[in-house]
Amino acid sequence: MNTIIPARLRPTHAAALAALLALAATPAWSKGAPPPIDTWICGSGAWTTGACWSSPAPYTASGYVHEKPWTNTRALLTTNLFHPGNVVVGYDLANPPYLWEVLADGTPFGTVTLNQTGGVLNSHQVYVGVDGTAAYTQSAGANRVYSTSFWQYGPGKLVLGDHAAGNGSYTLSGSGILEADTETVGSAGRGSFVQSGGSHTVRGNLVIGAQAGSHGSVTLSGNGALNAGALVVGQQGSGTFTQHGGVSKVGGNLEIGTGTGGGSGSVVLDGGALSVNGNIQIGAPGQGSASLLVDNVVLTNGDGRTLKNAGGLHVKSAGAIDNQGTLVNVAAGLVSVLGKLDNHGMLDNEAGAHLVNEGRLLNDGVFTSAGSVQGRGSFTQLAGWSHIDGRFAQDSLSIQGGDFFGGGVVTTDSFDNAGGVVAGGDEVDAGTLSIEGRYSQGEAATLMTLIDGSAAGQFSVLAVRGDANLQGTLEIETADDFSFAAGQSFQVLSLSRGALSGSFSTLRYGALTSHGGRLALGDDLQLALRYGSAGVELVVSSMPRPPVVAAVPEPSSWALLGAGGVLLAWRRRRVA
Secondary structure, three states: OOOOOOOOHHHHHHHHHHHHOOOOOOHHHHHHOOOOOOEOOOOOOOOOOOEOOOOOOOOOEEEEEEEOOOOEEEEEEEEOOOOOOOEEEOEOOOOOOOOEEEEEEEEEEEEEEEEEEEEEEEEEEEEEOOEEEEEEEEEEEEEEEEOOHHHHHOOOOOEEEOOOOEEEEEEEEEOEEEOOOOEEEOOOOOEEEOOOOOOEEEEEEEEEOOOOOOOEEEEEEEOOEEEEEEEOOOOEEEEEEOOOOEEEEEEEEEEEEEOOOOOEEEEEEEOOOEEEOEEEEEEEOOOOOOOEEEOOOOEOOOOOEEOOOOOOOEEEEOOOEEEEOOOEOOOOOOEOEEEEEEEEEEEEEEEOOEEOOOOOEEEOEEEEEOOOEEEOOOOOOOOOEEEEEOOOEOEEEEEEEOEEEEEOOEEEEEEEEOOOEEEEEEEEEEEEEEEEEEEOOOOEEEEEEEEEOOOOOOEEEEEEEEEEEEOOOOEEOOOOOOOOOOOEEEEEEEEEOOOOEOOOOOEEEEEEEOOOOOEEEEEEEEEEEEEEOEEEEEEEEEEEOOOOOOOOOOOOHHHHHHHHHHHHHHHHHHHO
């Protein structure tokens, strides 16, 4: 017996069906036979019009009249020369049928449009625009695309723009409810999804622009609600996700332009609210273009989550990013900020990466930058620490708390260390932190110098090309195997092209503290600060010894007795 497997079934389904058919001579549906086909033979009309389907009249079983298309059938809707299709879909039944597949596809003669204004449609898979143009509009009712057995049949699928010539669109508004196991907008062709209302749930992956050469777009606005297990924008094709309003929630990861084959992805957030419970990946090194634009919303990268940018992350003037997890800007990645970027977690601007801040960059977590930071914005540190090894250019820097150190070059109009700790190098090794601009240090702030040795490069230097105004503390830390010796000197702050004013009010080394310019070390050594036009120098010298007073010989007893006799005679004369 020859059994024909419909061409529309996917290869995986065809192979599974062929295997099942080999087990039985009778091609019953329960044993894997291809589902029967019911073809729409009218132009426009109502889904439940029996005469518009190619199968016989509705059948009766157990006293119940089954609506057409029948349960487990494939409903095919195409256009012909005379009847561009506009079909009102859905069953208004308490127990509607479950279809294997709904396929809407236009031809060169017209477009098929499925219009759901109520009722229920249950199916395993829905294809809109396979090789032609088709549209699905839903303003009410429920469209549920799901699998009755993931193990046997795989997940339910909604596909817009299936083949390369296919063009499928879906419009969801009003009180419509759409639920799908998985969803692809632009599989190999073109797909678009526009939502201004209703509820849209994808339990698995929502993929926009799946295969190479495909184009997909999803737009969310109004009071629409989107929930997706994972969101992939530009897998191997071109994908865009734009949110003007509504609420979108991604239970897993958000991936933008991360596929191979030159795919590109773009996400624009300029309204509503987006929450991502997993990680966010923007682009991949050596792959296609990818970008995430944030405006009029606050994008939160939650604690324990990672946002990795290998493309473009752009925060417009009314946008903000609240990073509570880990944000990594990898080599060749670009982060541009016109609004606000607040880091409460970990922000890593890797070597070769670029961060352009024209707005506000705030840190009270951990900020490391071996790449470049540029722009005319402001940097404020409230707590935590920053390690800068690349170029760092901002109009102003305010260190109100925490540590700011590294071996990079800071270019600024004003570097205000109001209450933090500034040091060249890092926690272990000494280095030179260069400031091209004015440096001021408040009374509650500290300049720390790490000393590994007395040769150049073995101790920390703050190199200022501009004015320096000093208050607060100079703190000295030394390596375990280092010992001070008289005659050593350390240029802890070098100054060029500017004037030095003020002085450190406290000098601290370990448990030793001095509120003057000198600190006794013991072993007859002391530290002293020397201020001059070249900056501040720490000098080690021997402690000055107190002057030696010569001992007076002890007078003899006779001398004392003679002196006493003279004094007694004088007192007698005074009494007389």
